Structures are given as C-alpha cells and as structure tokens.
C-alpha cells in the first residue's frame with residue numbers, strides 16, 4: 001500500500017471523469033529521483049498498451065510475482081513538470097503460472113502529444129513514452145504485422161520495427177503461439193517485445209493486438225476461456241468481446257476483429273461492425289485489422305466450409321467495409337507478404353479497398369503464384385513488417401523485409417464513397 005504519510009493527494013485539473021478512484025498520492029520529485037539510484041525492479045515483461053483514446057491515456061502492464069514491489073503504484077510525470085502522480089495497479093493471477101500475477105495500471109487525463117516519464121514503485125528505472133497527438137497536424141507512423149512467434153526471425157523483425165520509430169505497433173494475431181496453454185511462450189513474447197521495442201529516443205513503443213488462432217486452444221469457435229493468456233493481458237481493450245475499436249482523437253480509428261477464434265464472424269460481431277463503422281465513416285483514417293485474410297495468399301480461397309479461408313470475411317464483412325468507406329484492411333495468418341489489388345464486390349476496381357498482409361513478422365510460407373490468384377497485386381516470401389505513414393488525407397504503406405529491404409510501397413486515400421456496388425447504402 002502507499003505510504004500516505006509521505007505523500008500528498010493530487011486534486012488536479014485532471015480530476016474529472018478521467019480521474020477515477022485510482023488517482024492517488026504522488027511521489028515528490030526528489031523521492032522519485034532518489035529511487036533511481038536503487039534500480040532493482042525492472043520487469044522483463046513490461047509493456048504499454050491502450051484501452052481507450054491514445055491521445056490522453058496509456059496503460060502500463062507487466063507480469064510478475066505478487067510481491068511487495070508489485071504492490072506499489074505506477075508514478076508518472078509529463079516532461080518539464082515536477083509533480084508526479086500515481087495509480088494503483090490492478091492485479092490478477094496469471095493463468096497456469098504459479099505465483100505470477102498480471103498487473104495493469106491505466107494512466108488517464110494525459111496531455112496529448114506529450115512525453116511522459118513513469119516509474120513502478122520506487123525502485124524501478126524511469127521509463128518513457130509519448131502520448132498520441134490531439135490532431136493529425138503532422139504526419140506520424142506506426143508499424144503493423146502478425147504471426148510473430150518467439151524465434152530469431154521475430155526478434156530481428158522487432159528490432160527492425162523499433163528502428164522505424166513508430167508511435168505504436170499493431171500486431172493482429174498469432175503473437176507468441178502460446179495456443180492457449182503455454183504460459184512460458186506467452187511471456188517470452190512479452191520479454192522479446194520489452195527488450196527490443198524501444199524507439200531511438202529511448203521510449204517504449206506501445207503495443208496494440210488482435211486475436212488469432214494461436215492465442216486460443218483449438219484455434220476456432222472456442223470459448224473465451226480457451227485464450228487465457230490473451231485475455232489475461234488484453235482484456236483492457238477486450239473486456240467483454242474479442243473485437244474492439246480504438247479511436248485516436250477524431251482522426252484515426254482502428255477496428256480490430258476476431259476472425260472466428262472466439263466470436264463467430266456472422267451475427268453479433270457483424271452487426272457490431274456495421275454499427276461501429278457507420279459511426280466512423282467520416283474519419284480521415286479508418287483502418288480495419290483482422291487475423292485470417294479475406295484474400296489469402298497461401299491458403300485455400302474457395303473452400304466455404306474450411307475455416308481460416310476468409311470466406312466469412314468476404315461474405316459478411318467486405319460489403320460493410322465498402323458501405324462505410326474503410327480505407328485499408330490489414331490481415332495476416334498466411335505467413336507471406338501480400339498486397340491485393342483494390343477490391344470492390346470481389347473484383348478488381350480502382351475504387352476498391354486494398355487488403356494488406358499476410359502475417360510474416362516471424363513465420364514464413366511461400367505465396368501462391370500471382371497468376372493463380374488474380375486478386376493479388378504483389379506477394380513474396382519475406383519476413384516483413386509494414387510501416388504506415390499517416391498524413392492529413394492519405395496513408396503510405398511500406399513493406400520492409402527483415403533485412404531492411406523495401407519490398408513494396410502503396411498509397412491509400414479516403415474516397416468520395418466506395419459503396420457503388422451491391423454493398424451500397426439505400
């Protein structure tokens with residue numbers, strides 16, 4: 001517990017809705033500085049993520065033993081400020097892992113576009129992060145990918161990703177390949193991320209994830225309890241559902257879907273998607289990410305009854321992407337680099353939507369030759385990440401191979417309206 005007698009409560013301008021009961025006592029600056037002399041608590045699973053608007057919040061998480069150090073708060077201060085504030089982390093047992101707990105502290109009421117320092121307890125190093133800007137007045141970049149694992153290829157791509165100085169990484173499915181039963185693998189993924197995903201300014205790079213088949217015991221159509229590590233770590237964003245949206249101010253929305261691992265594609269999720277996209281049609285940047293691709297580069301395309309072929313995405317989701325003017329779809333699972341042609345109603349159309357993938361952060365397979373998959377504009381057998389540069393009215397996507405080679409570049413842009421086919425609104 002906090003040593004209340006040594007600290008003062010902050011009743012600040014932050015004290016509105018953002019300041020829930022976790023706004024608590026703070027360290028004095030001197031106390032925080034003193035603690036840096038005794039850096040003994042530095043969790044190797046520490047990572048940053050978000051549960052809501054990244055312009056004003058940040059969530060700090062780690063997995064560790066339930067000891068006194070972890071009982072202490074997360075203290076933070078904006079660059080140039082002296083007054084530290086603290087949040088009490090919430091903890092819960094980490095599945096299938098004796099004595100370990102998952103700790104989570106959400107920092108709210110932050111100033112957009114600002115660098116912060118934070119510390120866990122009094123004996124951790126001082127870490128740094130930056131909040132997302134309030135407006136997209138300057139361009140910024142993030143990286144995306146999927147299908148990492150914990151091997152040396154995944155580590156090499158982590159290092160390459162960090163070198164791009166992204167504002168965050170979006171990894172959508174097949175993170176460590178814990179398959180819902182291997183706690184060690186789930187933690188190894190975090191340890192790799194912690195070790196390598198630091199930008200050139202020394203800031204931790206926040207992680208946004210989606211669910212894939214290798215987060216879930218059985219892969220598809222499983223109960224939420226079959227993905228114990230994914231939900232223990234990520235149920236801040238996925239508190240009730242296995243799909244979510246993350247709104248960055250009024251300029252970017254990420255809509256992250258579950259391709260049938262816990263929630264079916266058809267039905268409730270599709271109804272949610274329709275409503276969610278309808279509310280965001282006018283966003284300058286509206287990007288969907290999911291694991292199994294609608295336009296696969298390695299697997300079967302025409303097998304309606306084979307799970308993981310994308311048939312459900314094409315039938316239920318693609319018309320909604322068109323109807324609500326989605327700018328780009330990110331997909332994975334096939335372990336290649338691929339870029340589709342712009343697709344509208346299942347055929348190539350310059351007003352269509354590009355589907356980028358296909359998940360080879362640390363896993364690799366050969367793509368089907370382009371002549372056999374006419375919807376593919378480009379494909380190759382490359383470990384890769386994609387760097388997305390967002391400007392006021394367009395997005396530039398650069399696929400970079402593990403060795404630093406640029407594999408592909410394309411640009412997407414908000415269209416007047418895409419719904420000219422059967423997905424057209426009435």
Ligand SMILES: [Fe+2]
Nearest residue numbers: 147174333363
């Ligand atoms: Fe995979």
Ligand SMILES: [Fe+2]
Nearest residue numbers: 174212213333
């Ligand atoms: Fe997968």
